[in-house]
Amino acid sequence: MTKTEKYLGGARGWLQPLVHLTNNPISFVGVFLLTAAGVAFFFILPVEIRAGAKHPYLGIFSFVVLPATFFLGLLLVPVGIWLRLRGERRRHLLPEVLPPLTWQNRDFRRLVQFFGVATAFNVIIGGYYSHATVTYMDSSGFCGVTCHTMKPEYTAYLDSPHVNVPCVDCHVGAGARANVESKWRGAGQLVAMILDSYERPIPTPVTTLRPARETCENCHWPQKFGGYRLRVWDKFAEDEHNSPSKSVLVMRIGGGSMTTGIHGFHVAPGIVIEYAANPKRTEIPWVRYVDAQGNATEYQTEDWTPENQGNYERRTMDCLDCHTRPSHQFQLPERAMDGALSLGRIDPSLPWVKRKGLEILKKEYATTAEAEQQIPAALIEYYQKEHPEIYAARREAVERSAQGLLEIYKRNVFPEMKVTWGTYPDYIGHTDFIGCFRCHDDLHKSADGRTISQDCSACHELLAVEESNPEILGKLGIRP
Ligand code: HEC
Ligand code: HEC
Ligand code: HEC
Ligand code: HEC
Ligand code: HEC
Known part of the structure; x- marks a missing residue:
């Protein structure tokens, strides 16, 4: 062995x-x-x-x-x-x-x-x-x-x-x-x-989410962004000519060491804003504002009663309360149509294309595949039936626009996930969703009678609102 x-x-x-x-x-x-x-x-x-x-x-x-x-x-x-x-x-x-x-x-x-x-x-x-x-x-x-x-x-x-x-x-995090x-x-x-x-x-x-201070400020530190930003919105009416117009605003972004403007009032050093909101954060009945000097003010609406207070959750405001959609922005159909028309993905010279396009976009489709079949077909059929002369002469433009329409749908609506128009609100403004006006509604009052302002020129200067040919753009050297 x-x-x-x-x-x-x-x-x-x-x-x-x-x-x-x-x-x-x-x-x-x-x-x-x-x-x-x-x-x-x-x-x-x-x-x-x-x-x-x-x-x-x-x-x-x-x-x-x-x-x-x-x-x-x-x-x-x-x-x-x-x-x-x-x-x-x-x-x-x-x-x-x-x-x-x-x-x-x-x-x-x-x-x-x-x-x-x-x-x-x-x-x-x-x-x-x-x-x-x-x-x-x-x-x-x-x-x-x-x-x-x-x-x-x-x-x-x-x-x-x-x-x-x-x-x-x-x-x-x-x-x-x-x-x-x-x-x-x-x-x-x-x-x-x-x-x-x-x-x-x-x-x-x-x-x-990871706290905004840790993410956003890696690239956009508050001292950096600021000043003013010129914004031009292209709009198209729902009439026969899809009449174009422009809105021109100067956004008072502010920020940095300035305690002025939008960023200056919410994220400049020293400023702390706490608020109480319902779980969806659509209603904000109570806000506590600490300014750069450390003075605190509480604002509240009539909804902020002792019985109601338990329905709200407290939170400290950060970038994401305004920038809710920094990387997943979904548009409403009107705005998406305006974008596609201004880029020519949908041809604005086709009569009634905005109105008809919206009608088709807003219909319900059970699946993406169904939308792929029906959306382009519906627009093409509309021109074939209602405007055969245009269809005959401008077939390529009609077909391209039909595809453009489908692109809008596929970019924003996902029936399989029950994501449709407006499912995910963007709180950066106030025209599509309530956004800033959750607080800036003149209904939030402090003990000494001040309100959170809804003054149109507090956040931006309105240089032109839906004008067909705003003079200001000519002065700035921006041609239509
Ligand atoms: C890794 C770097 C990085 C991080 C992190 C980051 N961003 Fe950005 N952000 C950018 C770049 C790059 C741009 C594009 C700059 C441009 O278009 O001038 C941009 C653009 C933006 C814009 C302007 C978009 C527009 O309308 O043109 C906003 C608003 C913004 N970021 C907010 C945020 C917020 C809020 C966060 C945190 C959730 C964040 N960013 C995190 C790099 C970053
Ligand atoms: C009170 C709401 C609010 C808060 C809080 C806020 N922002 Fe903004 N921010 C805005 C608005 C409004 C604009 C301008 C949007 C527009 O041009 O339409 C803007 C613009 C920007 C831009 C683009 C600036 C430019 O000049 O193009 C960046 C980048 C940005 N914000 C990052 C941030 C970061 C990072 C934070 C957090 C530290 C933050 N924001 C907090 C409302 C806010
Ligand atoms: C610049 C920051 C940023 C990046 C990058 C980012 N997200 Fe988000 N995401 C957010 C924010 C902010 C929300 C929350 C929006 C809210 O609460 O309203 C969110 C929400 C979501 C949601 C919840 C549903 C919704 O639409 O609100 C999902 C799912 C998601 N993100 C997936 C992703 C995926 C997948 C990626 C990469 C492909 C990604 N995110 C990249 C900031 C980001
Ligand atoms: C959670 C509540 C809240 C939200 C949401 C909010 N703000 Fe404010 N904002 C305040 C408070 C509080 C003040 C300070 C009011 C004061 O002391 O005059 C303020 C002040 C401001 C000011 C300075 C006003 C002035 O008198 O000059 C601007 C500009 C502003 N906010 C822009 C915005 C914008 C733009 C949005 C949306 C993107 C927004 N805010 C969303 C609470 C909010
Ligand atoms: C608390 C800040 C704030 C106040 C107050 C405010 N706005 Fe705005 N407004 C914004 C922001 C932020 C945007 C940009 C939204 C975006 O980037 O999409 C905007 C965008 C707009 C636009 C262009 C967007 C569109 O869809 O046409 C118009 C027009 C406008 N505001 C009108 C007004 C009027 C009129 C008032 C006064 C009743 C007002 N705003 C008060 C913050 C404010």
Whole structure:
């Protein structure tokens, strides 16, 4: 007897039957899963440690997929053993004497060989896929495409100034706690997606965003943005000629060290604004304003009664209370039409195109596929039937406009996610949604009788409102 045989002999009491019984397909699958989980763990661990919050969905892997694989493997091995034991007992095949654990032992040899091949396989394939998975999960495309529930946000994101800011930069807070929380959420969201139990549309406001101070101010620090901004809005009437007009406003953005203008009054150093709002943040009956010198003023509406106060949640105002849609802006049909008409994606020289286009856009379509079929067809049919002379002469313009109309729909409405016109409000202004006027309505009063102003020139100078040819643009050298 060699030294090794002697050693193994000591353990032979249980090791030999174990090796013998493990030789079955089910246990082999279990062994394979165990090595796969083990190998993947070693590949993912360093990325987890290094990248932290950058990979919220890696959590799905390390919190869900890995342990699940591991425990399934751990379960299959004994199940296989037990089944083989039962089978051999029943058929009286259970050997009385088992050969020693040497290379001549077929069971032992096969187990070792299988283990070796499985490990090698998992290192090569698993290593490759772990690497590819991690790289892929890092991309915004992963959040937006893999998870089809986020198609609306991803579509809007691709069309935003923040297309180069990764989703996780805004959506996952900094620090270990936010990291773990986001992983649990990620895992929960995956389960919801598999069970098809997630909410449609995804509800807002989102309460788990990274604080604006940590994200926005990485790139837009308050000292930088400011001054005035000239804005020109192109509009088209719903008449036969789609009569164009322009609104010209100078926005008093302010900011920096100036305590003037929009930013100056809300986010300049020292200023703190707290408010109480309903969970949807559409009603704000109470506001507390601390100015740069530290003087506090409370404003409230008649809704702020002791009985009502429990219905509201408190929050400190930041960038996102006004910029609710920095990267997922959805438009209302009128505004989207105006945009497409001014860019020529829809031809403004086609009679009645705005009115007809709006009518078609506002109809309900059960699926995107249905809209793809019906929207362009409806506009083309309108010109074929009502304006055949125009259709005959300008067929290309009609067809291009029909496609332009569909583009608007697909950019803003997602029937599969129950996202339609106005589902996600943008609070930057007050014309499409209540926005600034949640507070600036002259109804919020302080104890000494001051109000939060609705004065039209507090936020902007109205240089022209829906004028067909504003003189001011000529003076500024901006030609129509
Ligand atoms: C510049 C910051 C920023 C980036 C980048 C960003 N988001 Fe958002 N996202 C927000 C804000 C702010 C909200 C909350 C809007 C609200 O509460 O009204 C939001 C809301 C959402 C919502 C909830 C539904 C909704 O429309 O309000 C989803 C889903 C979402 N984002 C997915 C994504 C995905 C996917 C990406 C990357 C492709 C991404 N976000 C990138 C800022 C961002
Ligand atoms: C990684 C850098 C980065 C981060 C983070 C970032 N932005 Fe921006 N933002 C940009 C860039 C780049 C532009 C485009 C600048 C331009 O068009 O002049 C921009 C443009 C904007 C604009 C002007 C859009 C317009 O109307 O033209 C607003 C408003 C804005 N960002 C708000 C925010 C808010 C709010 C946040 C935080 C949720 C944020 N940004 C986070 C880089 C960033
Ligand atoms: C009280 C509401 C409000 C708050 C709070 C607010 N903004 Fe703004 N911001 C605006 C408005 C309104 C505009 C002008 C929009 C327009 O031009 O129509 C603007 C414009 C901007 C622009 C574009 C400036 C330019 O000159 O083009 C940036 C960038 C920006 N905000 C970033 C931020 C950041 C970052 C924060 C948080 C530190 C913030 N804002 C907080 C209302 C706000
Ligand atoms: C949560 C409530 C709240 C919201 C929402 C809000 N503001 Fe304000 N705003 C205030 C308060 C409070 C003051 C300070 C009033 C005062 O002391 O005169 C103020 C002051 C201002 C001022 C200075 C007014 C003046 O007298 O010169 C401007 C400009 C302004 N806000 C613009 C905006 C814009 C633009 C929006 C929307 C994008 C907005 N605000 C949204 C609460 C709000
Ligand atoms: C609290 C600040 C504030 C006050 C007060 C205010 N506005 Fe505005 N207004 C805005 C902001 C911010 C925008 C830009 C919205 C955007 O960027 O889409 C805007 C945009 C507009 C526009 C152009 C947008 C469009 O769709 O045509 C008009 C017109 C306008 N305001 C008229 C008025 C009038 C009239 C008053 C007075 C009753 C007024 N505003 C009071 C903040 C204000």
